[in-house]
Amino acid sequence: MFEKLIQKGLEKSAWLYHLNTGSCNGCDIELVSVITPRYDAERFGFKIAGSPRHADIIVVSGPITSQSRDRLIRTLAQVPDPKVVVSLGSCPRSCNVFNGSYCVEGPLDKYTPIDVAIAGCPPKPEAIMAGLVRAVEILKEKRRAMK
Amino acid sequence: MELLKRILYILLYPGLIYCVIGGLILAGIDRKLLARMQKRIGPPILQPFYDFFKLLGKETIVPRNAAKKAFLAAPVIGLISLITVSLFIPVFKFSPFSTYADLIVVIYLLTIPAVALIVGGSASGSPYAGVGISREMVAIISYELPMVVSLLAIAKKVGLALNNGVMTFSLSQIVEYQAQNGPLFTKLSIIPAFIAMLLVIPCKVGSLPFDIAEAEIEICEGPLVEYSGAPLAIFKLNHAIKMLVMTSLFVTLFLSGAGTGILAIDAVIQFILMLVVMFFSITLLKAITARLRVEQTLKFYWTYPTALAILSLILVYFGL
Numbered sequence: 001m002f003e004k005l006i007q008k009g010l011e012k013s014a015w016l017y018h019l020n021t022g023s024c025n026g027c028d029i030e031l032v033s034v035i036t037p038r039y040d041a042e043r044f045g046f047k048i049a050g051s052p053r054h055a056d057i058i059v060v061s062g063p064i065t066s067q068s069r070d071r072l073i074r075t076l077a078q079v080p081d082p083k084v085v086v087s088l089g090s091c092p093r094s095c096n097v098f099n100g101s102y103c104v105e106g107p108l109d110k111y112t113p114i115d116v117a118i119a120g121c122p123p124k125p126e127a128i129m130a131g132l133v134r135a136v137e138i139l140k141e142k143r144r145a146m147k
Numbered sequence: 148m149e150l151l152k153r154i155l156y157i158l159l160y161p162g163l164i165y166c167v168i169g170g171l172i173l174a175g176i177d178r179k180l181l182a183r184m185q186k187r188i189g190p191p192i193l194q195p196f197y198d199f200f201k202l203l204g205k206e207t208i209v210p211r212n213a214a215k216k217a218f219l220a221a222p223v224i225g226l227i228s229l230i231t232v233s234l235f236i237p238v239f240k241f242s243p244f245s246t247y248a249d250l251i252v253v254i255y256l257l258t259i260p261a262v263a264l265i266v267g268g269s270a271s272g273s274p275y276a277g278v279g280i281s282r283e284m285v286a287i288i289s290y291e292l293p294m295v296v297s298l299l300a301i302a303k304k305v306g307l308a309l310n311n312g313v314m315t316f317s318l319s320q321i322v323e324y325q326a327q328n329g330p331l332f333t334k335l336s337i338i339p340a341f342i343a344m345l346l347v348i349p350c351k352v353g354s355l356p357f358d359i360a361e362a363e364i365e366i367c368e369g370p371l372v373e374y375s376g377a378p379l380a381i382f383k384l385n386h387a388i389k390m391l392v393m394t395s396l397f398v399t400l401f402l403s404g405a406g407t408g409i410l411a412i413d414a415v416i417q418f419i420l421m422l423v424v425m426f427f428s429i430t431l432l433k434a435i436t437a438r439l440r441v442e443q444t445l446k447f448y449w450t451y452p453t454a455l456a457i458l459s460l461i462l463v464y465f466g467l
Contacts, residue, residue: 002203009201013194040187042178045197050367051275053208053375056201080206080375143204 023062239406268370279369
């Protein structure tokens with residue numbers, strides 16, 4: 001009985017944790033615009049959580065710099081299961097224009113499997129919303145696999 | 148038969164089920180109203196239920212340097228004490244567990260959820276939680292004084308009429324006084340206490356201008372920072388029930404009366420009045436203000452609400 005309610009809950013209330021690993025702030029601003037009155041992601045239950053322990057979806061933006069690599073690994077380990085990793089923008093996938101820099105240790109898939117990748121530099125808020133809705137579907141699948 | 152009735156009270160109407168469902172619906176309406184005031188569509192009214200069940204389905208992580216038993220027991224203790232408070236608050240003339248001094252029991256039991264938050268936060272062993280619990284202590288010190296003084300004013304006012312001039316701490320006597328003489332907020336001497344109590348509610352439930360302990364942006368929800376899964380769900384539930392209990396207590400203290408005599412109708416009227424109180428004291432204030440600093444909160448509560456409450460007490464002694 002509870003399993004059905006939990007599935008419904010996962011569908012309707014996914015909390016985001018935004019992790020900036022050396023991003024230029026472009027993607028961060030676009031992510032924040034998703035929770036503003038114009039796009040209002042809260043109507044689908046998305047909420048930005050302050051602590052990785054409360055999160056369901058981890059949104060990673062930025063190429064992984066050497067300073068943030070260790071923090072990235074530790075933060076991802078703190079998120080309770082089921083969890084979904086979303087890469088925001090081009091940087092976490094390919095390091096973008098920062099590729100080859102001495103202080104960049106990306107891309108993200110060296111450290112964790114990526115479930116949803118949102119492309120763009122920066123991606124549009126509509127694209128971010130579409131990516132988050134896809135992430136919720138994967139979240140539900142992961143919960144089913146946990147059982 | 149008597150025992151069965153008591154069990155029904157504890158489990159069903161003013162107890163567990165009513166608290167959980169009523170509290171979560173109240174929290175959902177609060178979020179919806181807030182969103183509408185910010186020109187957003189907002190989450191559905193059932194959103195707190197979704198959050199609650201989602202958190203039940205998540206993994207529960209206990210940090211390595213946490214005190215495990217206290218960490219897991221704290222939210223449950225808070226929940227139990229809140230449900231117990233709800234049993235003592237009369238709904239118009241219906242009061243399942245009336246005692247001679249419920250008001251004192253209510254004051255003590257209402258402190259326990261805040262203490263549970265402090266215990267849980269300190270057991271989790273996180274520096275963010277450490278900052279959060281010190282702020283929670285400041286919050287307790289600030290709101291307790293005006294709340295107790297305004298309750299004393301009411302106790303004296305009712306005692307002068309019904310208890311030969313001795314203060315009464317019985318909530319059913321307060322309701323009886325209001326049934327005879329009209330709601331307490333219409334009395335001139337009680338109006339300052341009414342305003343003071345309205346200002347105490349947001350700090351007690353930890354809503355925006357006074358949510359110094361659970362500041363989401365500054366200290367990542369303070370004492371809750373290390374919680375995940377089911378204990379976090381219960382803490383979120385506590386937050387919703389605290390809202391229910393405080394508004395219910397407020398309605399009983401100031402807006403009560405004889406009622407209709409039929410429990411179902413009384414309960415609905417009580418809930419509607421609670422929604423009105425919640426709108427003015429929690430939602431409206433949340434939409435139009437930003438967070439105060441710790442010392443600003445303390446300063447605010449020890450000046451205006453305390454002054455209003457003391458004024459009310461003086462007016463009561465002058466017999467107005």
